[in-house]
Amino acid sequence: MNRVRVGLLGCGNVGAALVRLIDEHADLITARAGVAIEITRVAVRDLSKPRDVKLPADRFTDDAASLVRDTDIDVVVETMGGVDPARALITDALRAGKPVVTANKELVARHGPELFTTAAESGVDLLFEASVAGGIQLMRPLRESLAGDRIHRVMGIVNGTTNFILTRMSEDQMSFADALAEAQQLGYAEPDPTADVEGEDAASKAAIIATIAFGARIAVDAVYREGIAGITEDDINSAAILGYAVKLLAVAEELDGGISVRVHPAMIPVHHPLASVRDAFNAVFIEGEAVGELMLYGRGAGGGPTATALSGDLIDAVKNLVSGAKGATIGDLVDRSMLEISETESQFYLLMEVADQPGVLAAIANVFGQHGVSIKSMEQRGMGDDARLVFVTHRARESALSATLDSLRNVDSVHRVGSVLRVLGDEN
Numbered sequence: 259m260n261r262v263r264v265g266l267l268g269c270g271n272v273g274a275a276l277v278r279l280i281d282e283h284a285d286l287i288t289a290r291a292g293v294a295i296e297i298t299r300v301a302v303r304d305l306s307k308p309r310d311v312k313l314p315a316d317r318f319t320d321d322a323a324s325l326v327r328d329t330d331i332d333v334v335v336e337t338m339g340g341v342d343p344a345r346a347l348i349t350d351a352l353r354a355g356k357p358v359v360t361a362n363k364e365l366v367a368r369h370g371p372e373l374f375t376t377a378a379e380s381g382v383d384l385l386f387e388a389s390v391a392g393g394i395q396l397m398r399p400l401r402e403s404l405a406g407d408r409i410h411r412v413m414g415i416v417n418g419t420t421n422f423i424l425t426r427m428s429e430d431q432m433s434f435a436d437a438l439a440e441a442q443q444l445g446y447a448e449p450d451p452t453a454d455v456e457g458e459d460a461a462s463k464a465a466i467i468a469t470i471a472f473g474a475r476i477a478v479d480a481v482y483r484e485g486i487a488g489i490t491e492d493d494i495n496s497a498a499i500l501g502y503a504v505k506l507l508a509v510a511e512e513l514d515g516g517i518s519v520r521v522h523p524a525m526i527p528v529h530h531p532l533a534s535v536r537d538a539f540n541a542v543f544i545e546g547e548a549v550g551e552l553m554l555y556g557r558g559a560g561g562g563p564t565a566t567a568l569s570g571d572l573i574d575a576v577k578n579l580v581s582g583a584k585g586a587t588i589g590d591l592v593d594r595s596m597l598e599i600s601e602t603e604s605q606f607y608l609l610m611e612v613a614d615q616p617g618v619l620a621a622i623a624n625v626f627g628q629h630g631v632s633i634k635s636m637e638q639r640g641m642g643d644d645a646r647l648v649f650v651t652h653r654a655r656e657s658a659l660s661a662t663l664d665s666l667r668n669v670d671s672v673h674r675v676g677s678v679l680r681v682l683g684d685e686n
């Protein structure tokens with residue numbers, strides 16, 4: 259075999275960037291793969307669209323199924339996105355003994371375990387580095403480099419759009435709405451920003467990260483999710499005064515009794531490495547038993563970074579194919595119990611509007627005490643009608659905090675419990 263023929267499903271942002279990368283880096287990719295890699299056929303939806311790639315028109319088809327069946331295709335790269343028809347196309351390719359490389363987080367998050375099994379049964383690679391955090395190489399470190407360690411927690415900023423919005427809010431005192439509008443103008447956010455802002459995109463990535471980090475079957479629907487639409491300028495300013503930054507975090511954590519996988523905004527100390535991740539950048543902070551703390555940082559999206567991850571996987575798949583090596587498998591995934599958010603623990607930040615009168619503090623402290631939530635710090639901001647109390651607790655169970663909030667709402671001198679945010683990364 260002196261060349262490997264690749265069938266590419268999709269030629270949009272990511273697919274076209276991969277075609278250009280393979281063209282521009284042809285010499286080094288050939289040297290590293292041991293054979294030339296040629297994009298032989300490309301399936302798209304609309305054949306009439308202009309494409310910024312140097313490929314003859316006759317390589318394009320709008321019949322993706324025929325590309326997968328084509329006996330002249332050795333490897334399939336999927337960059338079309340969505341669950342259907344990508345799921346069936348990838349399954350068919352794997353069953354036909356063709357290695358598959360994909361960037362499709364939605365599909366891997368929803369149907370990863372089923373596809374890993376098909377790949378293992380067929381003895382071919384299914385590689386998906388590009389599906390989580392674009393240019394950050396995370397799957398291979400988790401799956402291979404750290405395979406000998408026990409991972410306790412992975413905590414990441416895995417959505418560039420929300421990180422961009424939170425950065426603008428904190429550095430330029432913008433409102434959420436203005437920062438979102440700017441993200442949309444710059445093309446970071448979709449016209450319908452729901453998937454990013456409500457944490458759906460991050461939840462897919464969290465499910466994939468947890469699956470690989472813990473070798474467990476993690477359903478994306480079991481990932482607890484809160485977005486950033488409720489974060490106010492007040493929260494961001496208050497966090498800064500206390501020495502914290504607000505970030506949308508994807509957290510996959512092994513705790514007593516099970517695994518917790520969740521996406522929510524949180525305050526992290528400004529000295530934590532994740533706090534310095536600005537704009538649309540992503541980073542993933544890993545805590546392993548033997549390795550300790552490790553952080554991977556980079557561009558989590560964009561054609562070039564994502565194509566880089568795809569090309570690395572493609573070279574691996576080609577090398578295995580040429581050498582006849584059995585594809586890398588994920589191993590047997592196990593069922594683990596998933597903890598409800600109420601069973602998890604963290605520190606909490608609370609902001610309350612209160613009556614500025616004697617005895618308020620004692621009444622509030624008493625409520626915290628009744629529910630076993632210990633106060634780490636408290637400060638008063640404003641006076642009279644503007645009096646507000648800001649609390650940071652020690653680690654407490656989420657269920658205890660919820661019960662505390664319910665009781666606080668019944669205290670006469672508490673006018674309103676404003677924001678409540680989890681505080682992570684400050685345990686020491």
Ligand SMILES: NC(=O)c1ccc[n+]([C@@H]2O[C@H](COP(=O)([O-])OP(=O)(O)OC[C@H]3O[C@@H](n4cnc5c(N)ncnc54)[C@H](OP(=O)(O)O)[C@@H]3O)[C@@H](O)[C@H]2O)c1
Pocket residue numbers: 267268269270271272273301302303304305307320322337338339340343361362363364388389391392558559560561564
């Ligand atoms: N964009 C990023 O920064 C990024 C980062 C990481 C991962 N990803 C993942 O990469 C994948 C692709 O993203 P993208 O941004 O490149 O999307 P995109 O620009 O919308 O491109 C999708 C491509 O797939 C083609 N396509 C869609 N449905 C098809 C079908 N049924 N048959 C044949 N072709 C079909 C489209 O054809 P037409 O061009 O004819 O419409 C288009 O070329 C997604 O899974 C995404 O989650 C993207």
